[in-house]
Amino acid sequence: MNIFRLTGDLSHLLAIIILLVKIWKTRSCAGISGKSQLLFALVYTTRYLDLVSTYISAYNTFMKLIFICASYATVYLIYMKFKATYDHNHDTFRVEFLILPSFVLSLLINHDFAVLEILWTFSIYLESVAILPQLFLVSKTGEAESITSHYLFALGSYRGLYLLNWIYRYYAESHYDLIAIVAGVVQTVLYCDFFYLYVTKVLKGKKLQLPA
Amino acid sequence: DKAEETHDEL
Numbered sequence A: 001m002n003i004f005r006l007t008g009d010l011s012h013l014l015a016i017i018i019l020l021v022k023i024w025k026t027r028s029c030a031g032i033s034g035k036s037q038l039l040f041a042l043v044y045t046t047r048y049l050d051l052v053s054t055y056i057s058a059y060n061t062f063m064k065l066i067f068i069c070a071s072y073a074t075v076y077l078i079y080m081k082f083k084a085t086y087d088h089n090h091d092t093f094r095v096e097f098l099i100l101p102s103f104v105l106s107l108l109i110n111h112d113f114a115v116l117e118i119l120w121t122f123s124i125y126l127e128s129v130a131i132l133p134q135l136f137l138v139s140k141t142g143e144a145e146s147i148t149s150h151y152l153f154a155l156g157s158y159r160g161l162y163l164l165n166w167i168y169r170y171y172a173e174s175h176y177d178l179i180a181i182v183a184g185v186v187q188t189v190l191y192c193d194f195f196y197l198y199v200t201k202v203l204k205g206k207k208l209q210l211p212a
Numbered sequence B: 001d002k003a004e005e006t007h008d009e010l
Helices: A003-026 A034-052 A058-081 A096-108 A115-129 A132-141 A146-173 A178-200
Strands: none
Touching (some): A003 A146, A034 A058, A034 A096, A034 A115, A132 A146, A132 A178, A146 A178
16 A cells, blocks of 8 residues: 555545435435436446455455445435436436446456456546546536536546556556556547546636637 | 556555
């Protein structure tokens, strides 16, 4: 565990909490892509199947359980409890275009052709693009609430911090995982445009609005 | 490629 990984994990946790609290407090999931949240639930489920086979640490187990439970809770709030507020007219990204290529790629490029390993690889590939429906929704409506922007910033920062973690581990532990690194770079790059808008607008107290 | 036996990251 190094400082980059810890802050990355905490940033990830913060993102999930921000989203849950926002939906709960406002009793609304307007502006949130249910499809991205479904993809994240799929990501955590397929990645953390090793909970039953491999013990790493209490911290690791605890965080995995939190991520899985929180993602299912979010999906429940969007599709069941606050369904009436869900923006399904704008949430029209075709998720099969993300799920199928991720799955095929995980069959082709993986560390080991074993069920758990392929599902882990699939989750890494899918996570890298899972935010696209959310970014698509923001681009369709042309704006995002500040709290949604904070959520996206925390979520995007997490993989960016993991990039620093991977650089650190490469030098400190001679450890690297090319699949995670390449997918992590892709994931972080997808947020760049958003990061720019976040710094130039949201941090200056303005609403995140895209140019018409 | 130097993949670990287990994936210790989240």
